[in-house]
Structures are given as structure tokens and as C-alpha cells.
Amino acid sequence: MSGLRERQKADRHRRIIEAAAELFREAGYEGAKIEAIAAQAEVSIGTIYNYYQNKGDILGAIVSLEVNEVLNAGRGVVDNPPANVGDALDTLVGIYIEHSLHYLSKEMWRQAMAISTQQPDSPFGQAYTALDGSLTEQISALIARLQALGLVRQDVDGKALGELIFNNMNMMFIEFVKRDEARIPELRSAIRRQNRILVTAIVV
Amino acid sequence: MSGLRERQKADRHRRIIEAAAELFREAGYEGAKIEAIAAQAEVSIGTIYNYYQNKGDILGAIVSLEVNEVLNAGRGVVDNPPANVGDALDTLVGIYIEHSLHYLSKEMWRQAMAISTQQPDSPFGQAYTALDGSLTEQISALIARLQALGLVRQDVDGKALGELIFNNMNMMFIEFVKRDEARIPELRSAIRRQNRILVTAIVV
DNA sequence: CTCAATTTTAGAATTGGTTCAAGTTTTCTC
DNA sequence: GAGAAAACTTGAACCAATTCTAAAATTGAG
Secondary structure (H helix, E strand, O other): OOHHHHHHHHHHHHHHHHHHHHHHHHHHOOOHHHHHHHHHOOHHHHHHHHOOOOHHHHHHHHHHHHHHHHHHHHHHHHOOOOOHHHHHHHHHHHHHHHHHHHOOHHHHHHHHHHHHHHOOOHHHHHHHHHHHHEEEEEEEHHHHHHHHOOOOOOOOOOHHHHHHHHHHHHHHHHHHHHHHOOOOHHHHHHHHHHHHHHHHHEEE | OOOOHHHHHHHHHHHHHHHHHHHHHOOOOOOOHHHHHHHHHOHHHHHHHHHHHHHHHHHHHHHHHHHHHHHHHHHHHHHHHOOOOHHHHHHHHHHHHHHHHHHHHHHHHHHHHHHHHHHHOOOHHHHHHHHHHHHHHHHHHHHHHHHOOOOOOOOHHHHHHHHHHHHHHHHHHHHHHHOOOOOOHHHHHHHHHHHHHHHHHEOO
């Protein structure tokens, strides 16, 4: 089943994503006109809408790639966490945050977040919510791992704690991308300060 | 300085907000055409753009009214909190959540949140961030009050704790408005469960 | 009352995302 | 390898927000 059509389709997908990623970064999300993306990808406007429901979904595809990389990177920390609860959390949070601005600009994040709340039932909206869920689960998995290692009390509600940590971090990240002048080190130390309260509550 | 002109201006503001609020609720944000809002408010399209920079700012003005009401309602709890830390938090959270859907539909919230992240520097974007800040401060004020009453440990970092609680609640609220079928009781109990972890960490 | 400044108005023009009817290309069948 | 069906591509047309323009209305000062 890998006829010409399949190959061309995959190739067009790739070209559209690459063109969009480049233009989004250069001109910003709004500045990157569909017409320009189509021209750069060497397809017609109609083809773009054949592949993606709307402009937001193109950005969504790019964001998904990015977040999946972050999830992969996080796996390393969960498998082999620092032997200190605070450091373990900080390391995982650090990976999420540092990675996140590697391919996506703050402006792209703002748009992506906005679209995911605006159209929660669109393909991207659902994918974004699922990605948030995966990140939350990964944090919960870290908690579980730390419990298994005897570093966190057994009676801690891991699921609720994972949600709490993710929700707080995510909200901080949202505020962070809203302010262009905000810097990563300050973001991380603010989150560390907030998590400290939790850490004291859960260490054995 | 309260000439006829001033009064008429205030009146047009009010008519625009009322018309928009009604149409947003009836037809949804996108469904409410500027033309229709103008007609219902008995002003011209140009006048609307003279009063508000764009459609989002109209929604922003409505949201601001709403959140300020919520802040007022919250003041009562801060001044006179239940004598149990968990209940105190739950009561305040409850007021925020229950009030929030009084005038604004979930769809209006989604749009408002999206716009505030999309355009953080617009008048509404800044106002929204400021409102979030006020809510956070109010939660911190409650913590301080509980400390003063001897219900919360003195060495607790009230500011960080307030942020943590607000960020988590806000994120939960965002997810809540993203799903039309989500219900308030479940939202509140999920937040209660998350806050329980914090409560155990901070009660004397 | 009159005039100048300000505001409102209607509507035309612009803009950019999205849709759609018509035309092409690829695949399948014999 | 010819013809038909299916899938895909195309770009012109559509729609609603926003901007712009020139005329009309309103107000406050003198």
C-alpha cells in the first residue's frame, strides 16, 4: 500500500509542516498567511485545508511533535530520578521548561494554548488536552517511583499530587509565555518555591 | 464635568455591553456578529470600534465585571472564614466557581481565556492578568487570616501557597469550561482532593 | 444663538481564513 | 494499456472583522 499517492501525501504533509514552522517562527502565527504557507510548501490553499481542518491545526501538529519530544526526555528522569524529592521534581520540571522553547517561540505557544481552549473539540484541541494528561501522568509516575524508592510517604495521593504539580507548573508556564521579557531561571525558581511546600508535606 | 456628553457616552457603553452580553449568551461569541451587537445597542459599527479596540475587548469588559463581583463575594469569606482550614479553602473556591457561571457561559469563558493568552498586551489581556493576580492575592489573604487565627502554621510561605492553590484551581477551571458536559460538583470535589494534600502540610 | 470641535453615522473598501465546484491525477479492473 | 472510479488539487468566491471616509449630528463656549 505504499503507492505513489501515499508517498506524495506524506511528502505534502511534511512540506506543509516545514513551511509553516519556518513562517510561524519568522513572521509569527498571524503574520504567516495561509497563502504564503501554501506557496512555500508548493501546494495550493485548498490542499492545506484538505490536510488540516484550519490554520490552528497546522500549529497543533507542530506543537504535538514538540511535546512528544518533551515526554520522551522526561522518561529518563522518571526512570532514574535524583535521590532527593525536591531535586527530582525540579529536574523534571526543568526538562519540560527548557525543552519547550527549543522549537516553539513564546508567540507560538500563546497561540497554541489559545486555540486549544477556544476549540477544545477540534483535532488539535483534543490532542492538546491529551498531551497535558500525559504530562500529568508522567509527574504522577515520578511520584510513584519516588514512593517505590521509599523517598515519599506511601499514604500520599499520587494522582492528586501529580495534578497539583502539573496544574501549577502549567499555569506558571502560561504566564511565562504571556510576558516576552520573562526569563526561564526566574520561572524555575518560582516553581521550586511553590513545590517546596508540597515537598515538606510528602517526604518520609 | 457630568455634561450630557458624558452621560450619553456612559449610556452607549452600557448599551453595547448589555447587547453583547445577551447576544454572546444566545448565539455564542463567534455567532454574535458585530453588526448585530451594533443594531441591538442602537449604535453604529463605527461607534463600537470607537469604544472598544476589537470584539474581544467587549467580551473582556463583561468578564471584568463578573470577576470583580467574584472578588467582592470572596471578601466575605476572607473576613470571616470557617474555623477549619479545608473548609475555608473549599468555601472560597466554591464562591469563585459557583459565581463564575452566573453571567458567563462556558463558551464565553473559553473565548475570554483564549483572547487573554493570545493578546496579553491588549487592554483586556492586561486586565485579565491583573484579575488573576487579585484572585491569587485574595487566596493568600485567606491564608494570612488563617495564620492570624492560629489555624495555619506560622512558617508557611503564604505567597507561594496562594499561587499554588490559585494556579491549580484556575487550571482545573480551564479544563472544566473546555468540556461542556463537566459539572460543578465534580470540579469542586476534585479540587478539594488536591487541596487536601496542602491542608495536611499546613495545619498546626 | 452661533460656531468650532468632537462624535457618530452609514457604507464602501480591505483583509485573510475558509469553502466549494470544477478540473486533474492516480489507481483499479479487465 | 484503455476506461472508469476514486481521490486529490486548484483557485476563485464567500464571509465577517476591521479600517477608512466623508457627511451629518451633537455639544459646550462665548
